[in-house]
Structures are given as structure tokens and as C-alpha cells.
Amino acid sequence: MNVPAPLARLHPARILKARPVRDYALMTLGVLIAAWGLDSFLVPNRIAAGGLSGIATVVYHLAKGQGVTAPVGVQMLVANVALLALVIRARGWRYGAKTLFGLVGLSVAIDALAPFAPHMAADDLLLASLYGGALMGLGIGLVFKGGGNTGGTDIVAALLTPKVSFGVGQIMFVLDAMVVAVAGVAFGARLALYGAVAVLVGGAVIDLVLEGFSVEKAVFIISDRNAEIAEGVLYEVGRGATGIAARGLYTGESREMVFTVVSRNQLDDLKRLVASVDPGALVIISDVHEAIGEGFKSPRG
Secondary structure, eight states, X not given: OOOOHHHHTTOHHHHHHSHHHHHHHHHHHHHHHHHHHIIIIITTTTOOOSHHHHHHHHHHHXXXXXXXXXXXXXXXXXXXXXXXXXHHXXXXXXXXXXXXXXXXXXXXXXXXXXXXXXXXXXXXXXXHHHHHXXXXXXXXXXHHHTTOOOOTHHHHHHHHGGGSSSOHHHHHHHHHHHHHHHHHHHHOHHHHHHHHHHHHHHHHHHHHHHHOOOOEEEEEEEOTTHHHXXXXXXXXXXXXXXXXXXXXXXXXXXXXXXXXXXXXXXXXXXXXXXXXHOTTOEEEEEEESOOBSTTSXXXXX
């Protein structure tokens, strides 16, 4: 039986591939992972890993010492209300909706999972900061990948960037450093240093989630025998190559530069090829965060 065209567009396989479904699935998984990192490794061990969660961790333990309960998730949710209003005004409702999902989801997940999450690595704070930072970075990275946000200092940084001469990363670094300094006053220098470790690990993992492993290399080759090298790239290494017109500014000579992108395991083959054809060739190799197109990642991700 033929399915009417409007219903065909609602096929389950297509629904699961729909961008909004994928985005919210990534964000849901992200907030759960980040909450696990906080509840199991960071908060119970008094490791303030920067950002709003770090401030909430400090307040939670100071209040606990006075016999007052100040749940980390509730603190983050309350603090984010004003920030959410600002981001909706600056970026629009669509961005605000995903940010709302991210920050509310993380706040709820932190407090909902707290009674059930085992407190881990209490006898090894370095391990706690490494695992806690990695899980936070993985979770927040997935939220970012879904187009959302978890609120806090990253929103402050995004809002301040157009008004100051610093980038988002620089502003977030300063804000995180301030949180770590506050943690140092509250918990001592040793725990503050572990917090700094968690911040660095978390930032590295976020970059890894968003940009992926650098498994491809961009290679620029300048040689008098570029035609032979290009032929070797095509038929021996098995990669495409592009000729780029170039001119030496010192000699004034014009020549063609060979450009190619190869996988990490093809790089040695390429080096051997160039060395065998022209040992004096200039070879420049750089990391490629992402390569999209034929022979690499699909444009659809």
C-alpha cells in the first residue's frame, strides 16, 4: 500500500534523524553525564571546577557547615534566571529555548541524581578532579553540540564579548580563575589546585567533543618535482591533491605548491614518497580539526 506523501515524511526513521530530535537527545545525554561528574566526583570532594557549578559547590559546603541545605542545582537555576532573560533578549527565543532546556535540565539532573550517585575517589582527589572534569566536559560538550547551553559563565562571556576587547575563551578563563580563587579561600590552596585541574581537563574535553580527534593532516609541499609528487599522492598514497600557484618572495620564482589532506596512518607513506622523489622538498604539516567531503566525513555529520 502506498503511504500518502504527508505521512511518508513522518516515517520513524526520518523522525529519529530530524535535527531537533537529535539536538535534544544530545542535550539530555549531556546534562545527565555532567550531573554525574558533579554529583560523584566534584561536589562531594569540594572540588570547584570553575563556572557557576564551582560557585554553587562552595556555597553548598559553606551552608552545610552552618546546618543549612543549599542544593547545587537549585542555586544554579536561581542564578541563571537573570542570565536567561539576557540571552533571550540578545539571541532570540530559539537560542533561549535550548539554553532553557540545558540549564534547567542540568539543574534538575544534579539534584535528582545527587541522592543516588555514589561518592567516588574520596581518597584520591587527583583522580576525582580528572574524572569529574572529564565528565563535565563531555556533558557540556554534548549540550553545546546540540546547540544548547548550560548557563553560567559561558553566557556571561558570550554577552560580554561584543562589549570588551577579549574573546569568549579569555573571559571564561578569567571567570573560572576567579571561582578557583574563591574556592582557595574557602577550602584551601590544595583543593583550589585540584579545581584548576578539573577546569583544564573539562575545557580540553569540550574542545574534543566539538572538534573531534585530529586524525587528518593538511600537507603543503613545495618542490621542483611537484608533478611527480602529485602523481605519487594520487596513485601511491591514494589521496587527492590540489595544485596551488605560489611565488617565492625572495627569489621571485613562480611554482606550483601541492596541497593534500591525508589520514594519520597515511602520513608516513606521504613522507617517504616525498623523500624518495625530492629530499630537498619543503613539507609543511598541520592538524585538521575536521575534513568534510568525499573520502572524509559526510556533510550530514
